[in-house]
Amino acid sequence: MSGLFGTFNVATRGMSAQQKALDVVSHNIANANTEGYSRQRATMETTRPFGMPSMNNAMGPGQLGTGVEISAITRIRDGFLDYQVRMENGTSGLYQGREKFLTEIEGIMNEPSDTGVSTLLTKVFNSWQELSLHPESSNSRTVVAQQSKALTDELNNTYNQLTKLKVNSQDVIKQNVVDVNSMLDQLNVLNQQVISVKIGGNEPNDLMDRRDLLVDQLSVKFGITIDKKSLGGEDLKPDEVVGSYNAYLVKSINQDEVSRFSYVSSIKPTGVIVVPPDVETNPPTVQKPGENGKYQVTYYKNGDTSTEKNKATINMNLTPQQYKELDQGRVLWADKDGNAIDSTGAKLESSAEFKNLALFEPQKGELKGYMSVQEDIDKYVDKLNSLARGIAFSINAVHSGESDATTKTGIPNIFVNSTKTGVDGEIEINAGNISINKVILDDVMKIKVAAGDTPSATDGKRALAIASLRDIRLDIQSINNTTTRADFLSKTSSLFSLDPTLGVKTIASSVDGMTVSGYFTDIVNRLAVQTQEAKRIVKNHESLLKGLDESRTSISGVSLDEEMANMIQFQHAYQANAKIISTVDELLDVVINGLKR
Template identity: 55%
Template structure:
């Protein structure tokens, strides 16, 4: 009797094990298209045998574990490639927009407009007596300045778009880190209970894959399935973002929304490099309760880095921390007097810090790095465009006014052709940029004010001044040496012959100079090379990442053909075990009912 009941138990265990295997197989099939899912496999082992004569007798089978199939080395490779891919995609996306903004050498591009402007001056020099030739000069010049204004504005818009992507990345990153931290604790709890949290592990791995596209990460495995997650910071080393042991001693990120010059007690803008830097804790701009303003002094390089980076290392509550990891609370100020009101840590409002106290996140790879670094390229193109605008204004104004220095002296009939739209005076000429350059409104309204000839009373057919301006097309100017503070006299130093409004001032070529057209062509060609390199990098890394993903999928992905084959195998085994139970039932019925006869 005991033998038949033992056989019955073996059949039950067999059915239970095969049922578990069918459940796992059906789970795999159901998640065949689930992003981040790793196929699971049932491991079976024999149960403890019973001791009988002449030896041990097997008691059946049981499921010892349900494990997921995963290659950690491929995970590492995919995440490293994700970071590189994110970096190159970010660069390629932005540089392609910049290339579109410049509009290359098309019919409506700057290069074509520059040629048209000088051509109109040449036509004016040969027909100075015609009023329409003066009108064409004014209109073509205005079209050029409008195009420069437009490009400048669009480049600023592209840069603002980069900042918007960075802001959203900060919010997404902090959210993913919180989810990973929570999953860490859930996984440990399941592991400590002796079970395998396969689906939780998949969720954590998927989040880590997504996070690796934002910046480079390193993962340290800990006991009971826990992980420490760190971000590689190019300036300070690794930043611990998640710890296996739940703790508040981890870092998060906050977003700098604005950097504006501070104002003194009278409301005047301060010019000593003092700025009000406003950031939002954890990048959450949905409430002003998350808003914190720090008043600090920044050098030009520190301002550029903060403007392009925008991501501050913060504590778990989102408050910015210094390089030692301490929360910036305004109680300590390194160098100089404390600016503004000191408030305690944890409070909202104004915080006072030295320009070197905060910790700016500097990822070495990933989407964040791509959008941060490409802003430096945008700033470079803006500066080059500003140099172009200044060189056009300085050179044309010098010949048109007959002076190598800017002047508003109407007594000598000085008239600048190009002006700063925000400050249309001689003092504003040094602040001309591609964003504010325009044709003098007096000339736009009355093209007859354009100076065409020379002498106190130029003749009706005297086009010598217009011809001199037309020749600027082929003059090599020191455009690359222009700085934001350069004046007309700085620009023309060593390449001009002084004159006055009634005489002709000529500009000679500089040995190390460039023509206006060639300078812009150099900008466009350099941009084209950068875009081509970025696109090629994206193509190459797309292929590499695709191969790695294919390798990982071949190991961790669900094969429906394989799962269907397993399902048939488990089905047959289940049916066979059921047959054993049915046979034992018949035998028991024979023994029990047979005794009655």
């Protein structure tokens, strides 16, 4: 209706609209520092005017407006920028995870330094050189023994620290599995709340902000793909999923039909004897981690290790490669309750084949970074083991004059496996167990320094031959965990032969070999390159993400100056509408009361 009462209603609607707009401004200002908040805007539209076309509508000067209303309160958000940020979060998370642990590996290697392996190697060979000049001196022999012990202690320490670091990285993976599952549960709840509000005809701006913030945080863990659904719902799954029947982690419909992740806490050999005892030199061989055989795989549902009720086991046969994949991955696809599933979605029973095990293998994100760095740690441990074996095989061979460690010569080895005894003390030697023979430490005069067979002879030629090993190119890079001294010295024809000048058997340089110091330097250089690459990519992506975040903030962020200007604008409009109401009130008083006079 038109007239004074119509004008009164227009002003009333105007006051109500401006008040709601002020509420939105107040909400924006209150959340100016809230992480993930997107500024909101009240959209105003004119209400239905008078004078709409009809059969009995009299012609007039035009439609008469009836005021204003708030049609929607929307958040200001750029979906493409969100997509870009999440894509870069995955790559940044990958290299942040790698940088974190590669930097720690650098600290463990402790190179270059006065106490690192490289310096200790030099001191060992220098001590043998000095012993060749003073073969009769017990002090020189003691220096050889102690410098060699310092080297083995450092190799043991480096090995143990790398092993602990791998365990730490697995603990981080476990915590990430717990965090990811928690995020997914929260996202599932928020998804349903958003849909419920949308069904009611309202705009769930704050709920969508909270959901987007969780998605941003999740995208750092691994790459994600989002499928937009009706009523504001979102279906979420990891990028480039291979071999999973149900890759969806969050669904807007059938929200219980989703997957989760579980964590493998241990992979233990069943203890089956692989090689039965037959003779004294062939003791029982028990299956070790990483060998082909049967394993008991223990995992915790949803990564929750707080209660043994979540513990489950699977028995399976694993090859060395399968063991490595499972050991370095550790994360299994599971149903919503945390039960490990196969590629068809069926729950795995107490026994299963590895090919049916659904391993989660993200292509990027922090989880991928932590998984990949375990592979790096394993490689550096293997290289360190090869170094330890190369040192032991070469020095022991020249010291004993034998290419076969099992040959009984009566001359003690310098380096032995601390877990073994007797003539086989060199078997399965690695950086973690290499040590100086206790016989040598107890009596340094048993160190053989001369060309003859008598250990206490004093011509120093054998000590000189051992000192010369520092410049000999050895096939260290070909050594693996099954290589024996005989295997190592038979890589090249006449590799271990009599030196006519010194009168002792020594090792000739291999064309494709590396010196002991050069091999370790190569390890350190490779590590430095990997660490620098991770740091460089992290730095580049930090700059890129900073730029994207600034772009997103310029659109979605709250500007206090802008909100203050809007507040003044809505305040004046509110006051103007109030003035109209006051004026209409005076006019109505004239009409109602003034006409009586």
